[in-house]
Every structure is written in structure tokens, then in C-alpha cells.
Amino acid sequence: MDNLFLGIDIGGSGIKGAVVDITTGELVQPRFRVATPKPGNPAAIAGAVKELTEHFNWQGPVGCGFPGVVMHGKVLTAANLDKSCAGVDFAKLFTQTTQCPTFLLNDADAAGIAEMNLGNGKNTAGVVVIVTVGTGIGTALFTNGHLVPNTEFGHIILDNRKEGEKYAADSVRQKQKLSWKDWGNRFNHYLNNLVSLFYPDLIIVGGGASKEFRRYQETLTVKTKVIPAALLNKAGIIGAAMYAAAETAPPVQK
Ligand code: BGC
Numbered sequence: 001m002d003n004l005f006l007g008i009d010i011g012g013s014g015i016k017g018a019v020v021d022i023t024t025g026e027l028v029q030p031r032f033r034v035a036t037p038k039p040g041n042p043a044a045i046a047g048a049v050k051e052l053t054e055h056f057n058w059q060g061p062v063g064c065g066f067p068g069v070v071m072h073g074k075v076l077t078a079a080n081l082d083k084s085c086a087g088v089d090f091a092k093l094f095t096q097t098t099q100c101p102t103f104l105l106n107d108a109d110a111a112g113i114a115e116m117n118l119g120n121g122k123n124t125a126g127v128v129v130i131v132t133v134g135t136g137i138g139t140a141l142f143t144n145g146h147l148v149p150n151t152e153f154g155h156i157i158l159d160n161r162k163e164g165e166k167y168a169a170d171s172v173r174q175k176q177k178l179s180w181k182d183w184g185n186r187f188n189h190y191l192n193n194l195v196s197l198f199y200p201d202l203i204i205v206g207g208g209a210s211k212e213f214r215r216y217q218e219t220l221t222v223k224t225k226v227i228p229a230a231l232l233n234k235a236g237i238i239g240a241a242m243y244a245a246a247e248t249a250p251p252v253q254k
Helices: 042-055 090-098 107-118 164-168 170-175 180-198 208-219 232-248
Strands: 004-010 014-021 032-035 062-066 102-106 127-133 137-143 146-148 202-206 225-228
Touching: 004 042, 004 107, 004 232, 014 042, 014 232, 032 042, 042 090, 062 090, 062 107, 062 232, 090 102, 102 107, 102 232, 107 127, 107 137, 107 146, 107 202, 107 232, 127 180, 127 208, 127 232, 137 164, 137 180, 164 170, 164 180, 170 180, 170 208, 180 202, 180 208, 202 208, 202 232, 208 225, 208 232
Parallel strands: 004 062, 062 102, 127 202, 202 225
Antiparallel strands: 004 014, 014 032, 127 137, 137 146
């Protein structure tokens, strides 16, 4: 069926996928997850992605979100995976390993595409930043619905000394056993810095922390409107599938 694509979201702790109806964003079967291999070298990650394509008995195009800068299929950075991932053409590697044509993009950009088209960013003009909070902090920047790919605002330096994601990622909350209030204050500090650099019209919080939004919502005093992602942590899978659809669409006839 033309509207079904396999979307995969590679994260620091899990690799998740589902067959997605890209017109509605619905997952047609339950999501399947495998643990991210440790060490997460390219061959091990490709093996895990193959487990997903085999689980779904999938042979069509695959969209895949990757937690690093991705340009033309090639991964340039991978802050939360094995350093050997940098410089590897994962689109090519996954295509060869799975025999399914695979299209790769940054994981937060994937989540952003889904939220802007089917979620809480739908029909929002102006500047919107989607902030995904999980193992790291990912960002996707949109101006009037157009994506500016590979923004890496999770790495902005706070107070001249600490990297945003090392201070306010959800993994930090878990590792340091921070209360939602304490973590919320940190996240608020991070968002204030982000706002002082970009002054977006809207911030949408995605990733694992989006499910728990009401637990820290009150700590957010940032002036910009902040809302949780409607698609929660499924956004990365849905957006990756939408990306595969866009990349395989026939050219529009003029
Ligand atoms: C990476 C980003 C990624 C984010 C969320 C960061 O460490 O640099 O590219 O989007 O983590 O996974």
C-alpha cells in the first residue's frame, strides 16, 4: 500500500520501529523495540535495524531517525553512540544490510516533521522549535512550516560551562535521581537560554519526557509558549516514515 512506510527511531537506549500509515500517523501494528547495542558500533546498529525489518517482514522503503547530524545519508556526529559511527554512510549500510532502501535523517528532525504535519505544530506559522528530551536533547527548527535541518541546540553551553544536554536531558534526571521539580527547573533554565538565542513563537517538547509534561509544567516560567508533543515519543517513528515517503515520492509534474 502506497501510504505505509516503516519508520525507525534510533535512540541511545532503544531502537524502535513501526509500520506507519503516513496519511494519519497511525501505527498499523504495535511498535517493536530492541535495545541499542553496547558498544553501539555501526555493524551492531545495522544488525539491530535488520531485526526490526525482519520482525515486520518488511521489504519496502524505510525512514530512519538517527541521534546525530545527518547529511546526505552520512552521519557526521553521534554524541550518545559509539564514536566509530561518525563519518559512516548509515543510509547505505542499512540499505545493504536490510535490502530495504533506507532514508536517514536526524532523530529530532524526524519528530519535528511528524509534529508539524500531524501533531501540535500543525498549521503553526512563525518559528517553532521542537525539543526532544531523552538520552540527549535534540532540536528541530521550523520557520513557517519549513525545516532547517540539523540544528544541534542540545549542545548549547549554559552559564559558560555546562552543555545543555549534559545538564537537562531526561537521562540526567534518571541518573541523578532528580525530582520532577528539580529537573523541571533545569529544563526551564535550558529553555530560557534557547529562547534568548532564537525567540521562537512556540516550543514543543517531545521525546520520553513529553509523556510526563504535567509533572514539570509548573516549573516552566519561560516566556515562550511551551506545549507537549501530541504524538509523544512516537513522533520520531512517524516522522521517519513520512521522510521515507517524501524521498520516494514521484516528482511533481508541472
Ligand atoms: C545529538 C542530536 C540528537 C539528540 C537527540 C544529541 O546528542 O547531537 O543530533 O538529535 O542528541 O538524540
